[in-house]
Structure formats: structure tokens, C-alpha cells
Amino acid sequence: xxxxxxxxxxxxxxxxxxxxxxxxxxxxxxxxxxxxxxxxxxxxxxxxxxxxxxxxxxxxxxxxxxxxxxxxxxxxxxxxxxxxxxxxxxxxxxxxxxxxxxxxxxxxxxxxxxxxxxxxxxxxxxxxxxxxxxxxxxxxxxxxxxxxxxxxxxxxxxxxxxxxxxxxxxxxxxxxxxxxxxxxxxxxxxxxxxxxxxxxxxxxxxxxxxxxxxxxxxxxxxxxxxxxxxxxxxxxxxxxxxxxxxxxxxxx
Amino acid sequence: xxxxxxxxxxxxxxxxxxxxxxxxxxxxxxxxxxxxxxxxxxxxxxxxxxxxxxxxxxxxxxxxxxxxxxxxxxxxxxxxxxxxxxxxxxxxxxxxxxxxxxxxxxxxxxxxxxxxxxxxxxxxxxxxxxxxxxxxxxxxxxxxxxxxxxxxxxxxxxxxxxxxxxxxxxxxxxxxxxxxxxxxxxxxxxxxxxxxxxxxxxxxxxxxxxxxxxxxxxxxxxxxxxxxxxxxxxxxxxxxxxxxxxxxxxxx
Numbered sequence: 001x002x003x004x005x006x007x008x009x010x011x012x013x014x015x016x017x018x019x020x021x022x023x024x025x026x027x028x029x030x031x032x033x034x035x036x037x038x039x040x041x042x043x044x045x046x047x048x049x050x051x052x053x054x055x056x057x058x059x060x061x062x063x064x065x066x067x068x069x070x071x072x073x074x075x076x077x078x079x080x081x082x083x084x085x086x087x088x089x090x091x092x093x094x095x096x097x098x099x100x101x102x103x104x105x106x107x108x109x110x111x112x113x114x115x116x117x118x119x120x121x122x123x124x125x126x127x128x129x130x131x132x133x134x135x136x137x138x139x140x141x142x143x144x145x146x147x148x149x150x151x152x153x154x155x156x157x158x159x160x161x162x163x164x165x166x167x168x169x170x171x172x173x174x175x176x177x178x179x180x181x182x183x184x185x186x187x188x189x190x191x192x193x194x195x196x197x198x199x200x201x202x203x204x205x206x207x208x209x210x211x212x213x214x215x216x217x218x219x220x221x222x223x224x225x226x227x228x229x230x231x232x233x234x235x236x237x238x239x240x241x242x243x244x245x246x247x248x249x250x251x252x
Numbered sequence: 253x254x255x256x257x258x259x260x261x262x263x264x265x266x267x268x269x270x271x272x273x274x275x276x277x278x279x280x281x282x283x284x285x286x287x288x289x290x291x292x293x294x295x296x297x298x299x300x301x302x303x304x305x306x307x308x309x310x311x312x313x314x315x316x317x318x319x320x321x322x323x324x325x326x327x328x329x330x331x332x333x334x335x336x337x338x339x340x341x342x343x344x345x346x347x348x349x350x351x352x353x354x355x356x357x358x359x360x361x362x363x364x365x366x367x368x369x370x371x372x373x374x375x376x377x378x379x380x381x382x383x384x385x386x387x388x389x390x391x392x393x394x395x396x397x398x399x400x401x402x403x404x405x406x407x408x409x410x411x412x413x414x415x416x417x418x419x420x421x422x423x424x425x426x427x428x429x430x431x432x433x434x435x436x437x438x439x440x441x442x443x444x445x446x447x448x449x450x451x452x453x454x455x456x457x458x459x460x461x462x463x464x465x466x467x468x469x470x471x472x473x474x475x476x477x478x479x480x481x482x483x484x485x486x487x488x489x490x491x492x493x494x495x496x497x498x499x500x501x502x503x504x
Contacts, residue, residue, distance in 0.1 A: 011375035030468050056376070078371050078385070086378035123263035124308070127340035130375055133330070 002071070004046075005063050006031075006080075006099060007092035013054040013127050013242065014087055018084075019050050027051070027088060031062065034083040038070040038076070048106045048249035049198070056128055058249035059091075059110075060074030063102040088120045100251075106179065107249040110194045113243050118187035129188070130243030136214030138189060142181040144213045147224035148206055151175045155230040158199035159204050159238075172199050181210070189214075192247075202236055209236035254323070255352060257315050258297075258332075258418075259344035262310040264467075265379050265494065271302050279303070279340060283314065285436070286335040288324045291320040296353055300358045300501035302455070306493030311362075311415055311500035315354040352503075360429065360502040362446045365459045365495050370439035382495030388466030390441060394433040397443075399476035400458055405429045407482040409458050410451035411490075424451050435460070441466075444499075453478070453490055461488035 008031070016024035020032065028045050035043035061123040067134045078092045087184045099105075114129040121131045148157075163169045178194040191207050209226065212218040218236065226234035260283070270278035272284065280297050287295035291462040325345045332342045351357075366381040373383045400409075407424045415421045430446040443459050461478065464470035470488065478486035 009375050010373075011378070051389075056375075058376075078263040086373065086383065087375055089375050091372055117325075120333045120341040120343055121338065122310075123261050123339055123341050124310075124380055125376075126263070126341075131338065140300075159365075160367045 001065050001067055001099070002069075003063055003065050003098045003100060004063060004071075004076070005089050005092075005094050005095050005096045005102065008060040008062055008088065009070075009091055010056060010059050010060070010088045011086075011127060012051060015053065017051060017053040017055070018047055018057075018060070025180055027057075027060075028062075030084060030088055031064075034080055035064055035066075037083065038071070038079055039066040039068065046102050048102050049109050049246045051244075051246050052201070055246065056242075057196040057242045057246040058112075060246055061106065061249045061251075062103045063100060063224075064094065065098075072110050102249075104248045105247065105251050106197075107252065108196055109198060110192065110247040110250075111203045112200070112245045112247045113191040113193070113203055114245075115189045115191075115207075115211070115239075115243060116187055117189070119221055127242060128245065130240050132211070134215070136189060136211060138181050138214065139214065140181050140213040140220045141210045144220045144223040145181055145210055147227055148176050148179045148193075151232055152227055154199055154202055154227070155200050156226050156232060156235050157209070158232075159201040159205070160232060161200060173204070174199060179206075203244060204239040204241070205235050207243070208239040211239065212236040253317050253319055254321075254351070255315055255317050255348050255350045256323075256328070257313060257346050257348045257352060257354065258342050260312040260314055260340065261310050261343055263338075263379060264303060265305050267303040267305065269303060269307070270299055270309075270312070270338070274358055280314075280414060281308075282336060283316075284395055286320075286332055287316055289335065290323070291318040293319065293360070298318075298354050301361050301434055301450070301498045302390050303496075303498050305495045307498065308494075311496040312362075312395075312498050313354045313358065313501045313503075315348065317350075324464060358415045358449075359504065360446055360500045362444065362499040362502075363450070363455045363501045364497045365443040365445070365455055366441055366493065366497075367441045367443075367459075367463065367491075367495060370476070373419050378435075378452060382492050386467070388441060388463060389468065390433055390435050390466065392464045392472045393441075393466040396472045396475040397400065397433055397458075397462055400431050400445075400495050404479060406451055406479070408478050408487050409454050409461070410482060410484075411453035412458070412484060413452060422490055426451060426454070431458075434443055447472040448454060453498060456491040456493070457487050459495070460491040462486040463491065471472055481493055 018027045020028045045064045048061040076092045116129045176195040180192040270279045272280045297316045300313040368381045428447040432444040
């Protein structure tokens with residue numbers, strides 16, 4: 001058996017998320033189907049970060065196992081990219097030890113969230129940003145964002161999904177390493193977040209809350225208080241999926 | 253009556269071109285509908301360059317006339333951008349003298365044609381480039397392209413459309429000012445072309461022919477000979493629409 005690692009980028013607009021689910025179009029579904037055709041048996045990919053419907057990726061990492069012999073990296077990439085079409089790109093392919101696991105070996109994930117605040121947004125980037133008209137003050141947002149850095153219970157900023165029957169609720173404690181707010185010209189803000197891992201809707205919940213700070217509708221201190229409260233009601237509106245991109249996953 | 257000039261950008265992927273035609277989705281159709289709702293009467297836009305199906309624009313210019321009073325530029329832009337959605341953006345709006353004509357006052361048009369030659373293409377740019385796998389040598393392409401600069405009959409590089417009954421065939425003589433071939437990294441080529449105006453399919457015909465030169469399947473001199481021949485058979489394959497963007501139109 002051979003284990004392969006693939007690095008994958010995608011435009012998430014046309015997918016109902018990464019994970020396979022019956023009756024929906026998913027990134028994993030497309031990858032599994034293309035790999036299945038190449039390998040001659042069912043293939044199931046495992047990923048570094050299960051992105052939600054409409055979320056994009058520049059550096060998603062997946063692994064899969066195959067008994068097929070003689071696969072060669074350059075040929076594999078070429079065939080996959082031809083089969084997958086323009087919405088998904090395989091940017092690297094390599095054989096890895098079977099101890100490598102795209103999900104459990106990943107030690108950090110970096111996401112970018114982009115907001116455009118002008119009246120119009122360039123149609124060439126419109127699919128990959130949140131178009132939210134009206135000025136935002138970046139300085140208090142950057143200050144407030146520092147409350148997120150460190151080891152915290154992010155219950156306030158996570159979507160609660162009830163545990164499966166017989167299972168205990170999963171911890172929402174995470175270690176967040178960096179949260180940068182950067183201006184790209186007068187009408188674009190990029191939020192860069194790096195953490196060991198993220199809970200469901202965490203980046204979009206944090207960004208939606210910070211945007212309220214940038215609008216002047218919420219003060220800086222309220223973000224730290226919301227975090228401490230562990231109360232989902234203290235979270236701002238969840239920012240829309242289209243602005244979010246899984247930028248990179250780190251190993252070792 | 254007031255004449256307005258709008259500067260317009262669009263992702264052409266979802267449109268069957270700029271011009272209105274029955275039963276198809278066109279950029280002008282969307283603009284006319286949105287403007288008609290705002291003005292309370294039928295509106296017909298006139299443009300600097302009628303782009304084909306799948307061709308994009310960053311700096312298309314249109315004009316329209318209205319009797320509606322009290323329209324204000326900032327409000328007009330805001331309302332239009334909300335109505336038009338992410339595929340079309342109105343990037344500027346201004347009242348112009350009625351002597352201004354988006355088509356006939358334009359003294360030049362600049363197009364960009366982009367080719368990506370690597371195995372994969374970033375899904376965030378895939379809609380706006382021609383993904384044509386395999387290396388191209390830019391140097392002979394740049395040399396061959398210089399044959400196009402100047403005052404020429406571009407019959408070889410234009411799609412022949414039979415004249416309407418009773419009309420004479422239109423001249424295919426054009427004045428081409430610049431043709432630059434630029435590398436953007438090892439796997440991307442941008443062709444920048446500036447001319448007074450262009451015939452139908454002209455940029456894509458010239459690019460398709462130059463790509464054969466870059467592939468080594470055609471020599472540099474054959475391009476100038478093809479141009480002189482006025483023989484459409486001497487043209488290479490027409491490059492696909494998705495790589496082409498109307499970049500700018502110039503006035504005065």
C-alpha cells in the first residue's frame with residue numbers, strides 16, 4: 001500500500017463544502033471520484049481542514065492510500081488536474097510514509113479572511129472576498145483581535161454541534177498563535193489567523209465580531225469579555241463563507 | 253436629456269458576450285435592465301468594445317441617455333452595483349457632454365491576453381486565463397509580434413462576417429500601436445495589445461498564431477508573411493475567449 005499526499009487549491013463557490021455528503025457536490029467527492037478512476041478502486045481522501053460550503057483553499061492538504069502500483073507524481077498531477085477542471089487544482093503530489101496523516105499530523109492551519117469595503121468590487125476577486133460596503137476602522141479591530149491570541153476556550157466563537165449519541169462533547173479549547181489585521185489599499189482588509197486547529201465557524205465568528213468593532217458598534221474590550229463569557233450569544237454575526245480561504249497547513 | 257458615462261468591469265464567463273441578443277444573457281442586457289429600473293424608461297447602452305462570449309473587461313466604457321432628473325453619481329453607482337451583483341461592477345459614473353460617444357469617441361483600446369502554461373492553474377485566476385499546458389518560448393513570440401505593429405490590413409487575423417444585404421464589406425485596416433509579450437513568473441505570459449480599434453477575433457487570432465511560434469511549430473518570419481498574405485488560412489487557431497480582457501479604452 002502506498003500513501004500519497006496531495007496539496008490542493010480550490011474555488012469553493014460551487015461546492016457544498018469539502019466533506020462528502022449524499023446528494024451534494026463536494027471537493028472530497030470530486031477528488032475521490034478522480035482518484036478512484038486513476039487507481040481502479042474506491043479512494044477516500046482525508047484532509048487537514050474540512051472547509052464549509054463556499055469556503056476556498058489555497059493550501060489544503062489531503063492524503064489517500066492505494067494499492068495501485070507505478071503511479072508517478074508528475075503524471076498523477078497532470079491526470080488529476082485534467083480530470084478535476086478549473087475549480088480544483090492539485091499543486092503538489094508526493095509519496096509519504098504511512099505514519100503521515102493529513103489531519104492528525106498537521107500542527108497548524110492558517111486561514112485568510114478578506115473583506116472589501118468599497119461600493120464596487122473587482123469581478124476578478126469578487127468570488128473570494130466578502131463585499132461589505134462601508135468603511136471599517138482597522139486599528140481597534142487589530143487591538144481587539146489580540147484577545148484571541150493564546151490558549152483559550154473558544155466556545156463563544158464556535159458553532160455548537162450536538163455530540164453524536166453516546167459521544168461526549170468535544171473541547172473548544174484551542175491554541176491561537178497569530179491574528180493579524182492588514183490593510184491592502186484603502187478598501188480591503190485581510191485577516192490572517194494561525195492556530196493549532198479551529199472549531200466550527202471559528203474564524204468567521206471572530207471576523208464577524210471584529211467587523212462590529214471596526215464599524216464602531218462594539219468597543220474593543222467587549223471582544224475579550226465575550227471570549228471569557230463562553231456565551232455564544234456574545235458573538236457577532238458569523239461572516240459569510242466567500243471571504244474565507246484555508247491558506248496553508250503545517251506539519252512537523 | 254443627460255448623457256452618462258459608466259466605466260464597467262466584468263467577469264465574462266457567465267455571459268454570451270456584451271451585446272444584447274434575444275434569448276441570451278449579455279452584459280448590455282443586464283446593464284440596460286438595471287438602468288431601466290433606475291430611470292423609469294427603456295435604456296440602451298453603447299460601449300467602447302463589444303466583447304465576445306466569455307471575454308472579460310476591466311475598463312469597458314459605456315454611455316446612455318436619460319430624461320430622469322436628479323440622478324447623482326455616487327448613488328447611481330451604489331444602486332447599480334447592488335442590482336448587478338458580483339459579475340459586473342460599475343467602477344465610475346459621470347455626466348458627459350452629449351458629444352461624447354463611448355464607441356465613436358474612443359481613440360484606442362487596450363486588451364490583455366493571459367496564458368498559463370503549468371500543469372495546474374490557481375483556481376482564483378482560472379476563469380481569466382487560458383490554461384494551455386506546456387512551455388512556450390517567449391523570445392521568438394515577442395519578435396514575431398512586432399510584425400503586427402503599425403498600419404496593416406488584418407484580414408488574415410480577423411473573422412470574416414459577411415456584410416449585411418446591401419452593405420459593403422467593412423475595412424480590416426487597423427493601426428496597432430503596441431504588442432508586448434511579458435512573462436509573469438515561469439508559467440504565465442501576458443500579451444498586451446493597444447490599437448485604434450480591433451476587428452472581430454483579432455487579438456485571439458494573433459495570440460493563437462504567436463503561441464504556435466512559442467511552441468516552435470511555426471517560425472518567426474511566417475507571422476509577417478501571414479499578415480501580408482491577407483489569407484485567413486495562414487492564421488493559427490483562435491485562442492479561447494477566457495484568456496482575453498478588455499483592459500482600457502482611451503478618449504481624446
